[in-house]
Amino acid sequence: MASSVWAICCLLGGLLLRPGSPGPGPSMPRLRLSYRDLLSANRSAVFLGPRGSLDLHALYLDEYRDRIFLGGRDALYSLRLDQAWPDPREVLWPPLPGQREECVRKGRDPSTECANFVRVLQPHNRTHLLACGTGAFQPICALIAVGHRGEHVLLLEPGSVEGGRGRCPHEPSRPFASAFVGGELYTGLTADFLGHEAMIFRSGGPRPALRSNSDQNLLHDPQFVKAARIADSSDQDDDKVYFFFSETVPSPDGSPGRVTISRVGRVCVNDAGGQRVLVNKWSTFLKARLVCSVPGPDGAETHFDQLEDVFLLQTNAVKSVELYALFSTVSAVFQGFAVCVYHMADIWEVFKGPFAHQDGPQHQWGPYGGKVPFPRPGMCPSKMTAQPGRPFGNTKHYPDEVLQFARAHPLMFQPVRPRQGRPVLVKTQLAQQLRQIVVDRVEAEDGTYDVIFLGTDSGSVLKVIALQVDGSTEPEEVVLEELQVFKVPTPVTEMEISVKRETLYVGSRLGVARVRLHQCETYGSACAECCLARDPYCAWDGASCTRYRPGTSKRRFRRQDIRHGNPTLQCLGHSPEEEAAGPTETRTVYGTEHNSTFLECLPKSPQAAVRWFLQRPGDEGPDQSSGKASLDPRSGSTALSHQTPEEKVKTEGTAAGRCGGPG
Structure with a gap:
């Protein structure tokens, strides 16, 4: 034959x-x-x-020192920002004696909860970081010596170890956000053993600690994502710390049930609490809803209500900070994710707008229509609040009516909507x-x-x-x-x-x-x-x-x-030989009679289409319809067989293939 x-x-x-x-x-x-x-x-x-897994819970990138600091399970690490992570530094920081055993006695998991998981890594000064860990459900904090720029030092200061309640959550996996501003740590967390006491807390500086008023019902099971200081104007007295979080609240329209809503909240850096009302409590806290939704053809919107992460993009323009927020759905119908972009100027406008008001738990929210006292609740003591005969240079000087109003109306009526009114990115039916x-x-x-x-x-x-x-x-x-x-x-x-x-x-x-x-x-x-x-x-x-x-x-x-x-417009005539051939290569595979040959012709890019052509002896050109290809799942290669009404034969002789496409 x-x-x-x-x-x-x-x-x-x-x-x-x-x-x-x-x-x-x-x-x-x-x-x-x-x-x-x-x-x-x-x-x-x-x-x-060194042990094959960090159990990482905190990461701080310090570009000034050319280092990255990591907080893990019972340990901290320092790495130089080099290609292969040479010469890492490690500090072991287990719970204090007896804390691990007590954690187990209280019913916590000894392998996943009863350790010191480092959750806070913040710059404290030029030579030290502030670190806080869960301490086997007894949070602890300490100063970590990291040296000056150019040095590679990592030492825990034993005399600086102190309790960390309100500065670090008890649970390793509990959502949490922190920012270090002016020598003080701002945190959004649940501060008790059972995880019920949600608060925004400020501590660590010369001023008395400040926290949310627990009886204000300000926060509803919050899931904190990020905290950051953002300047609202050139006046530093007007600086605020912004918190981004989701919370589960009663339905806004008064109907039964609870819904998840994403928020942006803020407090003034120079907030000192009140003198008679809100003593050692936030007197400038306000919050607004972050909306990320896709408009539908019938006017209905598909909302992405669960805030996953936030990134602040610093731009070159003055007072121009853009907020990229990643959301997910909480719907049982489908799973989806969206990215919405917000301008800080739009957020500021919402906080200047009407306050939300509700006549009772079963009533819908509406804009507050009464008189708003001066200084406007939520304003920071600054040049804007200083008037002749009324020098409100400190929140302790604010009239009681201002603090009472702030206590009763922490929510803004208007939501913050994204740039162009819709997400820049929507992804559904993802495998991950x-x-x-x-x-x-x-x-x-x-x-x-x-x-x-x-x-x-x-x-x-x-x-x-x-x-x-x-x-x-x-x-x-x-x-x-x-x-x-x-x-x-x-x-x-x-x-x-x-x-x-x-x-x-x-x-x-x-x-x-x-x-x-x-x-x-x-x-x-x-x-x-x-x-x-x-x-x-x-x-x-x-x-x-x-x-x-x-x-x-x-x-x-x-x-x-x-x-x-469009490569036709960009590349045509640039290199005639190259462009005539296109991004392809030719391969020749030799096979023997009556044997199957697996032809490997795989693209680098998933955005490439695979087509097989077979040319019989004596034919002038290849015919796409005369052959069929199937993918061999074992090898990742492709086997082609030729079939006619009269006969079925295996691939024989020489096979030539052209591989190309975008990559």
């Missing part, structure tokens, strides 16, 4: 190469890089601690859940883009941009990369970004990873591949896909198109 030669072509075509063709779906990443891919490309380095968010504002050839990094519960990070398409109210989502940062699926619990180092620091219970924000050469070695990537960090420089730098000398050679990703 004479042997035959069959030519089989594998063509991987990028869908984006053909304008107008259907896309692969908004959630499909341009590149999907595994844990091994990141390590082999020297794009990631992971620190798991989104937990963390950081953002980098990047200047590209055709404009400025916000690159969003989303940490998942599977140990991966999604790198996404949202483009505002002309004539459309819905932004276009472009998933640039999916990076599997941790080898074992584990929820991402911390993320910090260093714009200066172009590095992302990703924390999980296992440890911390250092990940480069971009690696342009991964997209490919052709102009079209680089252009199709639509990555604001990357551009074709005439020879390779490299980091885009505004104002560089090779401007006339740069090719980049983030908004449209």
Whole structure:
């Protein structure tokens, strides 16, 4: 029986190469890089601690000292911001004698709760950090000597150890937020053993401690996410600490049941409480609702009410802080996530608006229509409140009617709505859940883009941009990369970004990873591949896909198109040989008669389509319909067999394949 030669072509075509063709779906990443891919490309380095798992609960990035500090189970760590985490420092900090045993006697889990889980790492001064831990359900705090810049010191000051109630939660997993401002620690937490006493607390400075009034019913089972000092004006006396959280409240329309609502709350840094009313209690606390919803065609809105994480994007404009917030749904119908963007100016306007008022528990909320006393409740003592004969230079000088009003009306009537009235990103039917968010504002050839990094519960990070398409109210989502940062699926619990180092620091219970924000050469070695990537960090420089730098000398050679990703306009005529071939390569596979041959022709990008072609001896060209391909799940390769009505034969002879597409 004479042997035959069959030519089989594998063509991987990028869908984006053909304008107008259907896309692969908004959630499909341009590149999907595994844990091994990141390590082999020297794009990631992971620190798991000397015992193989940190049980990480706190992360503080200190770019001034070029170090990152980690709080884990019974230990703290200091790492230099270098590629391979050389020379780490460790301080062991177990619970005080007897605390672990007492925790077990009270019914707590000895393996997951009865240890000192470090939850607070905040800069205290030029040479020390403030650290607080759960202390086996007896919170403790201490000062940690970290030295000056250039030194690598990590020492616990034994004489500084003190009780940490109100400064650190008892439970390792209890939602919690803290900010260190002017030598004082601001915390949002539940401060009792049972986890019922929710409060916003200030402590640690020369002033008396200040806390929420427990009988005000200000906070309803809050889930604190973030606390941060934000300047409202050039007057430092007007500075406030903002808290972002979700809470479960009675239904706002007076109907039975409770609903989850996300909030932004704030207190004045110079709040000193009242003299007769609200003594040692917040006298300036106000809160407002954060709305993140998708408008429907019938006027109904799909709300994302559970706040997951918040990132404050500092912009170059004066008094321009943008707030990126990650939300999830609490619906039993479907699971979804959304990212909404808020301008701080819009938040300030809501706090200047009407107060919410409710005549009774079964009544709906409405705007307060009566007279508002002066100084306006929630205002900080500053030049704005100082009037001749009425020098309100301290909240203790505020009239009782102001404090009584603040006590009875802590909620604003108007909600805070996002920029453009809708999310910039909506993701539903995801295989993983989104937990963390950081953002980098990047200047590209055709404009400025916000690159969003989303940490998942599977140990991966999604790198996404949202483009505002002309004539459309819905932004276009472009998933640039999916990076599997941790080898074992584990929820991402911390993320910090260093714009200066172009590095992302990703924390999980296992440890911390250092990940480069971009690696342009991964997209490919052709102009079209680089252009199709639509990555604001990357551009074709005439020879390779490299980091885009505004104002560089090779401007006339740069090719980049983030908004449209059109390689025809960007790359046509740039390199005739390269562009004629396109981003493809040809492979030849030799097989023997009556044997199956697995043809490996796999794309780097999930956004590539695979088509198989078979050419019989004597045919002028390949025929796509004459063969069929099937994926071998064991090898990840593809087996092709040819079938006609008269015969069924295995692949024989030589098989040629072309692999290409976007990456």
